[in-house]
Amino acid sequence: MSAELKADDRPDPTWDPRCGTMGATGYQAHLDRGERACEPCNHARWAASLVRRMRDNPPVQPSPDLPLEVWRPVADARGYVVSSEGRVRFTGSVLPTYHPPQDLKQWLDSDGDYLRVSIEGRYRKVHQLVAEAFHTNPRGYPLVRHLDGDPLHNVAANLAYGTYAENAADAQRHGTRATAQHGTKSKYSHGCRCEPCLIAQREYARARRADPATREADNAAKRARRAANRALEEQA
Template identity: 30%
Template sequence: MEEWKNIKGFESLYQVSNYGRVRSIDRIIKRVKDGVLIDFRFKGKLLTPKLNKKTGYVHVALSINSKRKYINIHRLVAESFIENPDNKPCVNHKDESKLNNNADNLEWCNYVYNNGYGTKKKRLAESLKGKKRPYQNVPILCFDYNTGKFVKKFPAIYAAVEELKVPQGSIIRVLSGKRKSTHGYYFEYETVKEE
């Protein structure tokens, strides 16, 4: 059964459902017309989600005080319907479909779990297959393996090698999924290119 909850920070304006749908709420807005303050009835409606082609996630634009904010729907659903007692920073899609934002398909997790989940590394490795030294100019993200906390974004592997004093081969093995970590770090490419 679909359940609706007010969106934090937009309580009297928007709601999100456990099925991943977002709607505006019926409300009355005061406006000046011909020098007279009148009540304008605003009829709520379902918002049309937009696909962010760069990330693959769907988002909606929420407005408050004439300011528009784009928010990913999976975060809205997780913040409204999924407990997060450990204050984990990431929301994972259990079925690996970024379009399935049903609350039953989402879970809170840390960066290491989220970045190593499912077939992500395999898909990335296949997208880079056949390219000569694909890792040279691809930005990578570095995480503390034990805590899962984000450490730094590097423009390429060479920068991580220089700063962290970690062998290039070790980083490449983590990036390709042959190792889980090296020297207390976990690495991943900044983006996964979907085919």
């Protein structure tokens, strides 16, 4: 067949005893005769390709479910589910390409505060996925609160939607954030942007940059976060 001949210009397929048989034999016979492949041969070729991919990449069985664990779909990601125990799983796919099911690896975000996973090329925080699947938010609260103060404890019973004020009150109650006054770096971290708090934040940042010991502490914290992420990957 001429190299310039387009696929659409090829003649209609003729029947062959090999049409529809498993594998690419019938498909190749059509091509050798310079004609388009029939639909049964196209399906047989695709099925043989799928079997080959499944043989070369056998499915990895996900970890067993925990007692009373419930799974629900991730709303905006087809094929992904999240559990009431804070786990995220890909259920696998056949079309358009084969991908086996698997539990998604979780690791700490850049701040070292929350666990996240990668879904369809996007980083998603686990506690937000669990809250969206197992809790309603009729009042449109902006935050997902950890009721016990542990940001890594992402079970559904430990999460609730709330306001910034409720989240700050939780942090003060758990001892993870002290009550702050205006004109301090802590108040700036709470979201205040008044002039005294802005000045306090700038002075705080300038002092940290000027102190070699503080810079080393910051670098040590970054190394610790990376080590924690590696440990999570090894456990997965």
